[in-house]
Amino acid sequence: MNNDVRNLVYAILYKDSKTIKAYTKVLLLNDNTSKDSAFVKSALTYLEEHENTLKEVPHDVKGLITCEDLRDSFLVNRHYFRKDEEYIVNKVVTLHKVAQKLEDKKIHFTNSLMLHGESGTGKTTLGRYIAYKLNLPFIYLNFSNVISSYLGSTQKNIQKVFDYIRDIDCVLMLDEVDAIGLRRGTEDVGEMSRVVIGLMQCLDNLPNNVTIIGATNRIDMIDTALLRRFTLKQEVKRPSSREERYKYVSTFLDDIQFNYNKDALLKYCEQDKTQAEIINDMIISLAEYMATLV
Numbered sequence: 583m584n585n586d587v588r589n590l591v592y593a594i595l596y597k598d599s600k601t602i603k604a605y606t607k608v609l610l611l612n613d614n615t616s617k618d619s620a621f622v623k624s625a626l627t628y629l630e631e632h633e634n635t636l637k638e639v640p641h642d643v644k645g646l647i648t649c650e651d652l653r654d655s656f657l658v659n660r661h662y663f664r665k666d667e668e669y670i671v672n673k674v675v676t677l678h679k680v681a682q683k684l685e686d687k688k689i690h691f692t693n694s695l696m697l698h699g700e701s702g703t704g705k706t707t708l709g710r711y712i713a714y715k716l717n718l719p720f721i722y723l724n725f726s727n728v729i730s731s732y733l734g735s736t737q738k739n740i741q742k743v744f745d746y747i748r749d750i751d752c753v754l755m756l757d758e759v760d761a762i763g764l765r766r767g768t769e770d771v772g773e774m775s776r777v778v779i780g781l782m783q784c785l786d787n788l789p790n791n792v793t794i795i796g797a798t799n800r801i802d803m804i805d806t807a808l809l810r811r812f813t814l815k816q817e818v819k820r821p822s823s824r825e826e827r828y829k830y831v832s833t834f835l836d837d838i839q840f841n842y843n844k845d846a847l848l849k850y851c852e853q854d855k856t857q858a859e860i861i862n863d864m865i866i867s868l869a870e871y872m873a874t875l876v
């Protein structure tokens with residue numbers, strides 16, 4: 583038995599899926615025999631294709647998070663992202679590569695971005711877009727859901743999620759982070775402070791392969807020490823002009839190849855609205871139009 587096989591056995595015993603994959607790859611690449619060449623080729627292809635496939639979500643974590651492979655389900659051509667949004671997304675993508683390089687040098691770095699801004703401006707959508715661009719699984723944790731009526735188990739639930747994701751290359755979205763802050767002063771302050779501290783410890787112990795996207799529409803409610811854990815911060819705003827509002831609708835309608843009256847659409851776009859309102863209005867109009875055809 584050589585060292586690679588020994589390491590693989592240890593990885594299996596310790597149930598460390600990342601290392602299992604790494605040593606399986608090493609063993610396959612080291613096999614140059616012609617009798618195994620077809621097997622090696624197909625196994626390497628399988629490994630590559632399933633690199634980011636999620637392992638089975640443990641029973642006690644299932645209700646806390648949702649996991650999505652966005653490669654086919656995120657309809658990128660239906661979305662319009664502004665220049666500042668594309669810029670921050672590219673920055674996160676670059677920092678993901680940097681985080682991997684730092685990991686090789688055993689330097690801890692968490693690639694993290696806090697998105698903030700009013701409701702319906704596309705924070706969650708931007709988080710999904712980042713996972714799509716990184717070609718990584720999107721793991722979604724909503725703090726409003728995780729804060730159970732039993733405050734005492736909130737911290738345990740957060741810990742369970744972080745234990746599960748730590749050996750998956752993924753984007754973990756921590757949505758509605760303010761749900762932790764909002765309870766301050768109204769509930770058991772001590773307990774919630776412990777939850778915030780617990781979350782900060784989870785973030786500090788994360789391996790570099792997890793990208794964290796936080797989102798909130800109450801950045802003022804977020805503990806400053808927690809906020810400091812996020813390397814990047816970006817405000818997500820409602821569209822500022824008629825032309826920008828037009829972009830959201832026209833990008834969608836062009837993608838579904840729907841013929842629309844440009845002047846009528848521009849007229850609608852004179853109203854000040856959020857992304858959520860614009861897309862909702864458009865879908866309702868579309869449904870009304872379709873109803874006339876059936």
Ligand SMILES: Nc1ncnc2c1ncn2[C@@H]1O[C@H](COP(=O)(O)OP(=O)(O)OP(=O)(O)O)[C@@H](O)[C@H]1O
Nearest residue numbers: 661662663701702703704705706707799857858861
């Ligand atoms: N970049 C975009 N391109 C097209 N549509 C978008 C975009 N961003 C958001 N939308 C539309 O707006 C809706 C609301 O977006 P989203 O849920 O991401 O907002 P949010 O900021 O997370 O809101 P909340 O704070 O209420 O959770 C989406 O479901 C989508 O229809």
Ligand SMILES: [Mg+2]
Nearest residue numbers: 705706757797
């Ligand atoms: Mg949201």
